[in-house]
Amino acid sequence: MQWWQILLLTLYSFYQICDELTIVSSAGSPVFAGFITGLIMGDIGTGLLIGGSLQLMVLGVGTFGGASRIDATSGAVLATAFSVAQGIKPEIAVTTIAVPVAALLVYTDILGRFSTTYFAHRVDAAVERFDYKGIERNYLLGVLPWGLSRALPVFLALALGGGFVQTLVDGIQEYQWLANGLILAGRMLPGLGFAILLHYLPVKRNLHYLAGGFALTAMLSVLYANVGALGTAVSGILPEVNKLLPEDAQLAFVNNFKGLSMIGISIIGILLAVLHYQNARRTVVAAPTTNVESGEIEDDEF
Structure with missing residues (x-):
């Protein structure tokens, strides 16, 4: 060093x-x-x-x-x-x-x-x-x-x-x-x-967001993986197919499929967080005396 x-x-x-x-x-x-x-x-x-x-x-x-x-x-x-x-x-x-x-x-x-x-x-x-x-x-x-x-x-x-x-x-x-x-x-x-x-985090009150995010990530991961595998298979088969075709009819395929974008998942998470914040804010304005005793750390207690 x-x-x-x-x-x-x-x-x-x-x-x-x-x-x-x-x-x-x-x-x-x-x-x-x-x-x-x-x-x-x-x-x-x-x-x-x-x-x-x-x-x-x-x-x-x-x-x-x-x-x-x-x-x-x-x-x-x-x-x-x-x-x-x-x-x-x-x-x-x-x-x-x-x-x-x-x-x-x-x-x-x-x-x-x-x-x-x-x-x-x-x-x-x-x-x-x-x-x-x-x-x-x-x-x-x-x-x-x-x-x-x-x-x-x-x-x-x-x-x-x-x-x-x-x-x-x-x-x-x-x-x-x-x-x-x-x-x-x-x-x-x-x-x-x-x-x-x-x-x-207040997971008990927002379990649906946790489950939705997990399901969305899992489904998109499977989708992207399958599409990527399909692209790899096509790229592997194409050279053999081109051997059977004349030179002027050759097929070209570029396998540029990307994996699941974590930035995209993060953007979806931000969208859900903003929607939750807006709903919670409207609830507080409509019923300011409401006090939920959930035993978890509330948003304003940080």
Whole structure:
């Protein structure tokens, strides 16, 4: 791994937590971290695969109040970097590097939160003195503990962890059953993320939307798969047919059938969500005193 790659990944790690706390441009999300790391390391595909897997894993996890959660973004940075540099399979990198790192960085997250209280007290003192410059200065200095809580562990891991990671990979390769188990666990993590998300969403009151979306996706997947198989069959038969035809009557067929578009499914989902929101809004306007005790998190409780 080159020095400039370590530097850029360290600077991004410093910035991503600040973006997550202030601008919220999604630059601090795991999938974005995977993309940036893949771009720096020269393998965007691996970065998106690892980042997307971790994004799905933490899809239903939030930080309410002062709670800390696993740092899947830093996990995506390190897993992608070592996966590309050491030639590790992405699924193994997720389970052996990304998840443990994400869990360990909970402690640096807590340390960062405690460290910022020093600057918070200085801001309070500046408020008492009506020192506006002091308020601004100490507010901006609060960036340092937050950024270092991510940048420092990432830098140390990238600068010193290459040999350890290579030893770990060599050990895993000696036991194929262990590698297969880690790959399976990595593929299960996105499903776990969806399960957590469904646990907190008001699924009971909107079960018909869940069933409709699942049925629509399943039917269109079968349709697209059959059409693609038909195109492949025609492409395979056509050369034999052309052998029986004169040159001026040759048939041409291009099999450019695509798979099921997830963007199309997403658009349908957005349409259903907008319709549900409009119906719920009309219901609230018509009966503002209605209170449904469903035991689930309501839309306005987030």
